[in-house]
Amino acid sequence: xxxxxxxxxxxxxxxxxRNHDARTISALAANPGCxxxxxxxxxxxxxxxxxxxxxxxxxxxxxxxxxxxGNAFETQVKANGAxxxxxxxxxxxxxxxxxAHYTDLGAVGSNESSELRHIRTRQRLTAADGHAGxxxxxxxxRLRVGGRYAYLEPDLIACKLHGKFYVVEIKSFAVIDGQxxxxxxxxxxxQSAVYVLALRDLLGDDEKVHHEAILVCPENFANAPxxxxxxxxxxxxxxxxxxxxxxxxxxxxxxCPGDLTFDLDPDENQVPRRPPEELLxxxxxxxxxxxxxxxxxxxxCYLCRDESQxxxxxxxxxxxxxxxxxxxxxxxxxxxxxxxxxxxxxxxxAVLVRAAKLRSELRPAPxxxxx
Amino acid sequence: MRIVGLVAEPIEVLERRIGQLRAAxxxxxxxxxxxxxxxxxxxxxxxxxxxxxxxxEAEAGAGGTAGAGGTAGTGPPPGAAGxGAAGxGAAxxxxxxPLREQVYEALSLLQVPAAPRLIATVHEAFFAATFPTxxxxxxxxxxxxxxxxxxxxxxxxxxxxxxxxxxxxxxxLLAVSTWPMEKRVIGSLSPRVDFLEAAIRVAEAIERIxxxxxxxxxxxxxxxxSIPGAAADANHIQPDAVKQAAEAELRVHKDxxxxxxxxxxxxxxxQLTDVEQLFGSRTLRPAGSVAGAGSAAGxxxxxxxxx
Numbered sequence: 223x224x225x226x227x228x229x230x231x232x233x234x235x236x237x238x239x240r241n242h243d244a245r246t247i248s249a250l251a252a253n254p255g256c257x258x259x260x261x262x263x264x265x266x267x268x269x270x271x272x273x274x275x276x277x278x279x280x281x282x283x284x285x286x287x288x289x290x291x292g293n294a295f296e297t298q299v300k301a302n303g304a305x306x307x308x309x310x311x312x313x314x315x316x317x318x319x320x321x322a323h324y325t326d327l328g329a330v331g332s333n334e335s336s337e338l339r340h341i342r343t344r345q346r347l348t349a350a351d352g353h354a355g356x357x358x359x360x361x362x363x364r365l366r367v368g369g370r371y372a373y374l375e376p377d378l379i380a381c382k383l384h385g386k387f388y389v390v391e392i393k394s395f396a397v398i399d400g401q402x403x404x405x406x407x408x409x410x411x412x413q414s415a416v417y418v419l420a421l422r423d424l425l426g427d428d429e430k431v432h433h434e435a436i437l438v439c440p441e442n443f444a445n446a447p448x449x450x451x452x453x454x455x456x457x458x459x460x461x462x463x464x465x466x467x468x469x470x471x472x473x474x475x476x477x478c479p480g481d482l483t484f485d486l487d488p489d490e491n492q493v494p495r496r497p498p499e500e501l502l503x504x505x506x507x508x509x510x511x512x513x514x515x516x517x518x519x520x521x522x523c524y525l526c527r528d529e530s531q532x533x534x535x536x537x538x539x540x541x542x543x544x545x546x547x548x549x550x551x552x553x554x555x556x557x558x559x560x561x562x563x564x565x566x567x568x569x570x571x572a573v574l575v576r577a578a579k580l581r582s583e584l585r586p587a588p589x590x591x592x593x
Numbered sequence: 594m595r596i597v598g599l600v601a602e603p604i605e606v607l608e609r610r611i612g613q614l615r616a617a618x619x620x621x622x623x624x625x626x627x628x629x630x631x632x633x634x635x636x637x638x639x640x641x642x643x644x645x646x647x648x649x650e651a652e653a654g655a656g657g658t659a660g661a662g663g664t665a666g667t668g669p670p671p672g673a674a675g676x677g678a679a680g681x682g683a684a685x686x687x688x689x690x691p692l693r694e695q696v697y698e699a700l701s702l703l704q705v706p707a708a709p710r711l712i713a714t715v716h717e718a719f720f721a722a723t724f725p726t727x728x729x730x731x732x733x734x735x736x737x738x739x740x741x742x743x744x745x746x747x748x749x750x751x752x753x754x755x756x757x758x759x760x761x762x763x764x765x766l767l768a769v770s771t772w773p774m775e776k777r778v779i780g781s782l783s784p785r786v787d788f789l790e791a792a793i794r795v796a797e798a799i800e801r802i803x804x805x806x807x808x809x810x811x812x813x814x815x816x817x818x819s820i821p822g823a824a825a826d827a828n829h830i831q832p833d834a835v836k837q838a839a840e841a842e843l844r845v846h847k848d849x850x851x852x853x854x855x856x857x858x859x860x861x862x863x864q865l866t867d868v869e870q871l872f873g874s875r876t877l878r879p880a881g882s883v884a885g886a887g888s889a890a891g892x893x894x895x896x897x898x899x900x
Contacts, residue, residue, distance in 0.1 A: 302711060302791075303784025305819035312821070319821070319845050322785040331759040332875045355781060 229475050230265040230370075235485020239266030241336075242372030247365065248412040249519035251464035257474050258510040259520060264370055264471045267484045269521035275486055275494045276502045278525035288394075295394040296377065299438060299447050304357050307378065307390070307438065310449040311357070314436060315382050321356040328360035336373040340364055344424055347379070347387070355381055363420035370471060376417040377438075386432040387425070389417040397439045397448055407452065410437055415457035419465075433458065478508055514538050546570060604651065606743045607644045613738065614640055632731050639691060692724060692732055696751050697769060703794050705787035706754035706768040706777060718809040719798055733767060737872045744867060752871040754779050757857035760865060762873030770871050774861055780853030782846050789846075792816035792823075792839040796832040 242250075246263055253259065262269055273280050299306045303324045311317055325346060330338045339362035346355060358379040364371045378390040391414045395406045414435035422431045434451040441448035482504055486494035505525065512526040512535060520526075530536040532552060534545045547567060548554045557563055558578040563571035614637040621630035690698075699716040700707060707715075709729035717723035736750045750770040753762035757780040768777045779787075795813055799805045814830055816839075817823035823838035824830040865874055 297710075301708065302788045302819075305785075305788050305816075308785070309819045309821075319842060320849075322846060323781040324784040325781050326756070326764060328764055329761070331761040332873075 226370075226472055226475060229480075230471075232483055233261065233265040234267050235483050236488060237268055237271070237486065240268055241266060242367055242374075244374055244376075244413040244416040247367055247372060247374075247416050247465075248409070248461075250367070251412070251461050252515060252519055253511060253513060254464045256511040256516075256520075257477075258505070258508045258522065258526070260471070261474055261478070261508055262484065262522075264367075264474075265484070271486065271494070272484055272501065272505065273522050273525055275496070275498055276505060276525060277498050278522070278528065280521045280524050292392075292394040295440060295445070295447075296392045298445065299392055300359060300378070304359065304378070306447055307357065310438060310447060311380055311390075311436070314449045314451070315380065315385075315388065317356065318383060321383055323356040324359065325355050325357070326359045327362065336362055336364075340373065347381075347421075347425065357381075363417065363424055365416065365420040365423060365465075367465060374417060374420050376414075376421075379421065380436070387421060387430055388432050389414050389421060389435045390438060391417070391435055392438045392447075395439060396442065397450065398442055402439060407437070411435070411452050411454050412457045412461070414452065415454040415461050418454055419458060419461055482507055512536055545574075603743070603746070604644065604647050606739075606746065607640055607647060609742055610739065611637065611640050611644060628727060629731070632728050635728075636731070636735060690722075692728055693736065693751050695720065695722065695724060696729060696732060696767065697749065700751070700767065700769050702798055703791045704772075704776075705790050705794075706763070706766040706779065707787070707791065708765045709767065711791070712767065714808075714812055715795070718795075718806065718812045719802075721806070729767065733872070737868070740871060741868060750871060752777070753873045755857070755861060755873050757781075757783070757853055760857070760861050760869070760874045774858035774870065775851075775854045778854050778857040778861060780850060780857060782850040783854065786843065786846050786850045788816070789820065789839040789843045792820060793836050793843075796836040796839070799832045 242263055250256075250259060250263060259269075262272070270280070303322075308317075308322060308324075312319075327339060327343050327346060328334070330342050339360075343358070343361045343363065346358065347361070358381070361376060361379050363374045363376065365374060366372075376389050377392040380388045380390050382388070391410055393406070393410050395403055414437070418431055418433065418435060422428045425431060433453060433455045435454050437450045437452050438447050439450070440446065484501070484504060485496065486501070487496040488494055502525075505522075506529065510522070510526040510529065512523075512530040512533075514536070516523040516526060527536060532550050534548055534551055534554060535542045537551070545554055548557070548570065554574060557567070557571045558574040560575060561571075614633055617633045618630055618637060621627075621633055695716050696712055698720055699712045702715060702719060703711070709726040712729065713723050713726050732751055733753060736752060739747065740750055740752075748771075751767055752770045754766035754768045755761065755778045756763045757778045760778075763779045766779065792813075795809075795816060799809050799813055802809070810830065813832060813835060814824065814827045817830055817835045818827075820835065820838050820842060822841070823835045861870055869875075
């Protein structure tokens with residue numbers, strides 16, 4: 223264990239580490255400037271529990287029903303040697319009849335450790351030229367995020383003889399009349415992009431992995447699956463850029479005090495004993511970068527939102543950029559009211575004064591038809 | 594030595610098993626795992642019934658045999674033994690058969706290793722009774738325990754299919770111990786081959802019965818939908834056509850699959866002990882878990898996987 227890992231382990235405390243997955247990576251990529259999230263994710267802290275204990279429980283996470291539904295659909299598609307999936311892939315990729323291999327990489331012998339499974343996945347995928355494998359179930363990939371490896375488990379990887387590898391993503395939202403919820407498709411696309419990136423990293427050859435991920439969803443109102451190709455090239459560019467921007471974890475660690483920990487001090491029944499105020503104080507020692515989008519992706523969102531009240535950032539990225547350099551809304555209001563600005567903010571102050579003037583001119587005007 | 598005991602189980606074995614099951618119930622209750630507790634309780638009741646029956650049988654048939662071991666191997670025809678308790682009340686549904694016999698019936702029809710869900714569906718389609726697939730998971734564990742206590746005491750065991758590479762138990766697949774090893778090892782093409790063979794068996798079974806129930810036809814359609822050229826739609830489905838289509842695809846895979854399976858089966862026979870040949874090798878387990886504790890550790894793993 224090197225120094226970084228020791229420090230991360232101390233941050234996490236006695237809890238079991240939670241690993242990055244495709245969801246957290248795509249969330250991280252959405253807000254790469256947030257040191258708090260980057261640090262907690264790198265340490266594998268249980269953000270949900272931390273937020274709840276600090277007094278800001280977030281109604282966050284997937285519903286049990288959604289998870290159950292997702293698992294049931296995946297089981298159905300993969301049942302009997304992935305028979306349904308094979309039929310779809312034969313149609314979508316034009317697989318030859320002889321290409322019907324199914325390899326389960328879910329465990330090495332009876333050992334299910336991530337490292338071992340990753341090594342086996344690498345062996346099987348690099349050896350596979352279509353002769354030894356068509357469908358690889360439960361593969362284990364990894365991706366370097368913020369200086370550490372995150373293990374990733376795509377639903378399935380398909381390989382065409384003398385062809386390319388495809389990432390297959392099985393989702394349980396319906397494609398109705400060729401249309402699906404755009405937000406869900408976008409989320410699936412960025413998740414698949416994470417897998418494509420990790421797979422390219424594993425094979426060491428970008429050309430071998432197709433930029434089109436295959437999305438398998440129930441069609442219309444029945445449970446019959448349908449395959450659709452989604453081009454993830456755009457998501458890949460975004461992801462690569464964001465991942466490179468995520469500050470290296472060592473640099474982040476250097477900025478926080480050496481005795482910092484998010485340990486909950488659990489008793490034998492896993493009930494946290496640490497005083498919430500103390501935990502809150504520890505969490506606040508690491509800077510967050512709250513934006514309203516966090517409400518969709520991060521368990522700590524309520525805590526950070528509360529903390530950032532009164533700052534311009536809490537109103538969204540657009541507002542913060544427009545008010546460049548002004549951190550608090552109170553400052554902005556004071557400047558708009560005519561307060562003498564410091565010389566470096568003269569420009570934005572002038573804009574604010576003009577905006578305030580416009581607003582006061584418009585406000586008393588009668589709003590016909592709306593009363 | 595192979596003792597093909599036709600009486601369900603020797604009384605001592607049953608007593609030992611009842612003790613183990615009681616311990617398992619206690620563990621499950623203390624762990625708060627209600628589903629498992631319910632399943633184990635059912636097993637316990639079953640075992641206690643078998644014990645009563647065995648005792649009654651020994652009492653009736655005895656006089657002279659002095660109750661030694663209780664291998665009263667003369668009496669009932671195969672299959673009837675385990676049913677013992679169930680036999681009388683047969684006016685009810687067939688679910689009175691012990692679970693392992695229901696699984697055996699379904700697997701004997703399919704003739705290939707299968708997952709609990711398929712086994713339950715096949716049983717529902719052809720034997721008019723179904724069972725929750727969750728119970729099947731604990732079945733393999735119980736079978737392994739039974740085998741470890743008294744090897745080869747039963748005419749057959751519901752055992753694991755083995756993954757061809759590491760000869761470890763293949764995830765979620767069940768098989769019958771009397772099948773040849775070649776049938777029980779799973780290479781990369783085997784899931785497809787087994788799927789096609791199961792389709793052929795199901796089609797044949799449907800051809801045999803004069804008026805197949807809707808559940809059977811639905812099952813056949815589920816197979817046919819994933820075999821090229823088997824059927825156009827669910828309403829025009831011919832068992833014969835499904836069979837031919839499945840056989841056609843089977844011819845493409847058969848040789849390659851046979852080679853893998855023969856090689857793996859030879860390796861299994863050479864390297865594995867009796868228990869491992871039936872329930873899979875666990876030698877790759879991390880250090881610390883003893884082979885004897887293997888079943889308990891495996892049980893936890895399986896529980897976790899199901900969650």
